[in-house]
Amino acid sequence: MTRLRIALAKGRLYQPSVERFGRAGAELEGDPGRRLLLPSSDPRIEFLVVKPGDVPVYVESGAADLGITGTDVLRETGADVLEPLELGFGFCRLVVATPADAPYPALPGGVTARVATKYPRLAREHFNAQGRPVDIIRVDGSVEVAPLLNLSHWIVDLVDTGNTLRANGLVERETILSVQAVLVANRASQKLKLEQYLDLMRRVTDAAP
Amino acid sequence: MTRITATPPGALDLSGDSVRRRRALQRATTTVLEQAGFEELSPPTFEYEEVFRRAGGAELAEKLIRFVDLDGRILALRYDFTSSIARMAATTFADSPRPLRFYYSGPVYRQEPERGGRARETLQVGAELLGEADLAADVEIVRLTLALAKAAGVRDFQVNLGHAGVLADGLGALDDTLRAEVRRWIDRKDRGSLARALDGTPPEARALLELPFIIGRRPALDSVLRSAPNGARAALQHLAALDAALGADERPHIVYDLGEVRGLDYYTGIHFELFVAGAGRAAGAGGRYDELMGRFGRAMPAVGVSLDLDAIAELPA
Numbered sequence A: 001m002t003r004l005r006i007a008l009a010k011g012r013l014y015q016p017s018v019e020r021f022g023r024a025g026a027e028l029e030g031d032p033g034r035r036l037l038l039p040s041s042d043p044r045i046e047f048l049v050v051k052p053g054d055v056p057v058y059v060e061s062g063a064a065d066l067g068i069t070g071t072d073v074l075r076e077t078g079a080d081v082l083e084p085l086e087l088g089f090g091f092c093r094l095v096v097a098t099p100a101d102a103p104y105p106a107l108p109g110g111v112t113a114r115v116a117t118k119y120p121r122l123a124r125e126h127f128n129a130q131g132r133p134v135d136i137i138r139v140d141g142s143v144e145v146a147p148l149l150n151l152s153h154w155i156v157d158l159v160d161t162g163n164t165l166r167a168n169g170l171v172e173r174e175t176i177l178s179v180q181a182v183l184v185a186n187r188a189s190q191k192l193k194l195e196q197y198l199d200l201m202r203r204v205t206d207a208a209p
Numbered sequence B: 001m002t003r004i005t006a007t008p009p010g011a012l013d014l015s016g017d018s019v020r021r022r023r024a025l026q027r028a029t030t031t032v033l034e035q036a037g038f039e040e041l042s043p044p045t046f047e048y049e050e051v052f053r054r055a056g057g058a059e060l061a062e063k064l065i066r067f068v069d070l071d072g073r074i075l076a077l078r079y080d081f082t083s084s085i086a087r088m089a090a091t092t093f094a095d096s097p098r099p100l101r102f103y104y105s106g107p108v109y110r111q112e113p114e115r116g117g118r119a120r121e122t123l124q125v126g127a128e129l130l131g132e133a134d135l136a137a138d139v140e141i142v143r144l145t146l147a148l149a150k151a152a153g154v155r156d157f158q159v160n161l162g163h164a165g166v167l168a169d170g171l172g173a174l175d176d177t178l179r180a181e182v183r184r185w186i187d188r189k190d191r192g193s194l195a196r197a198l199d200g201t202p203p204e205a206r207a208l209l210e211l212p213f214i215i216g217r218r219p220a221l222d223s224v225l226r227s228a229p230n231g232a233r234a235a236l237q238h239l240a241a242l243d244a245a246l247g248a249d250e251r252p253h254i255v256y257d258l259g260e261v262r263g264l265d266y267y268t269g270i271h272f273e274l275f276v277a278g279a280g281r282a283a284g285a286g287g288r289y290d291e292l293m294g295r296f297g298r299a300m301p302a303v304g305v306s307l308d309l310d311a312i313a314e315l316p317a
Helices: A014-023 A052-061 A071-077 A120-129 A163-167 A187-192 A194-206 B017-035 B049-056 B058-063 B081-090 B135-151 B165-172 B176-188 B191-198 B203-209 B218-225 B230-245 B309-313
Strands: A004-009 A037-039 A045-050 A066-070 A082-086 A092-099 A114-117 A135-138 A154-159 A170-179 A181-185 B046-048 B066-068 B074-077 B100-109 B121-130 B157-163 B254-257 B270-276 B284-288 B302-308
Touching (some): A004 A194, A014 A045, A052 A066, A066 A071, A114 A120, A120 A135, A120 A154, A163 A170, A187 B157, B017 B100, B017 B121, B049 B074, B135 B157, B157 B165, B165 B176, B302 B309
């Protein structure tokens, strides 16, 4: 019996993903803190719990057949995967934000803006498409403090409610991408395990709240 | 102490079983090709880059590994064999009797994103059948693909087979911007976004809601034959005729798959990919590209296949 291995991202998408699969008849079983691979109540489905940025990599390579990831991570990695279903949770947006008093969209005196972000590829594409050269600085966390510390002039980061931005004196200037959770699938696996794939697609679609 | 010399990203040092497996695959597959009456060609490892762009289009440029010749002209490492063989067929073999049956075996070189680390050299084997437009040539190449997969020792494999004519009318009814968007949704198999994009489009385009999701054995083909628009029906009938020409031992390896939109600018008839259990990407691809030879000044129909021997050699035991 061939199994479908599904990659789930730790973090903000984890709980709603587990709930969605639970309603689709695949309850996660076991403690993700202890093991990487976890069985489910459906013997044909097992879960793999990884860091959010790794889901597209696992699915593109075929180490996982399917996965749930945010479109932010997916576009940033540029992974070549199928993207059959928007899941309707994990909504947020990728924005350009600056200190409230910072000049935008250009700095005076022809100074090249430094932009701190966890999304160097999407940030570069955004500014390139507008013909605005910037200096991208890749950081792994606490992006919103970068302008306060003079690491950068502006930032590109995910925003949900906007509270974190406001608390750091930042304002949104432009939206780069509307983000939500999507189901992704390995291209070869969709062909080779077609019946299981179609069955799972039906169940996950029907399990929408 | 001598400093260790690094290798560039995507360059592989192979040794031991990795080499032995690849050599064995080359021997097994080229034996099949020789027995099938194909003649080996050995085109140069580098060409003027224009040869590859002429065959594959301008977008190909960024996938080429390029360098500058002594006289300033741009060269490129072999992106594929088909381009060079088309060039040779239009020159060296211009006056040879047709059809022409050629095969090749060797590495191709493709640019990958910097620091992506993916291999930039891949071992291929493949065949070209030039100057034959009829169904029999399509059947010959599909059967050859199955024979090559068997010779490679792959147990669990399938060929997903489609036809460029199935979606051509529907896509042709859309303006350029919408067509690009619709192709993207079809490529991602995102039915919801596709339905939203097709809302309010001409009736010919409505077939795009259903046809790309047809995937299965012969009954899947038959299920849409009657309801399909005229242009698509001719393509579906071609696939049905191909199915009828295959043997009972071959048919179980064929899946009709009408949703593949990659390469639609290149393929003019059947197109297919070979999938092998255990490999996360296609292990081979092929189809009919009747416009290719014309780009080299010698129009003639062409159909071919290439296999990615690295993908097969790296299969888990």
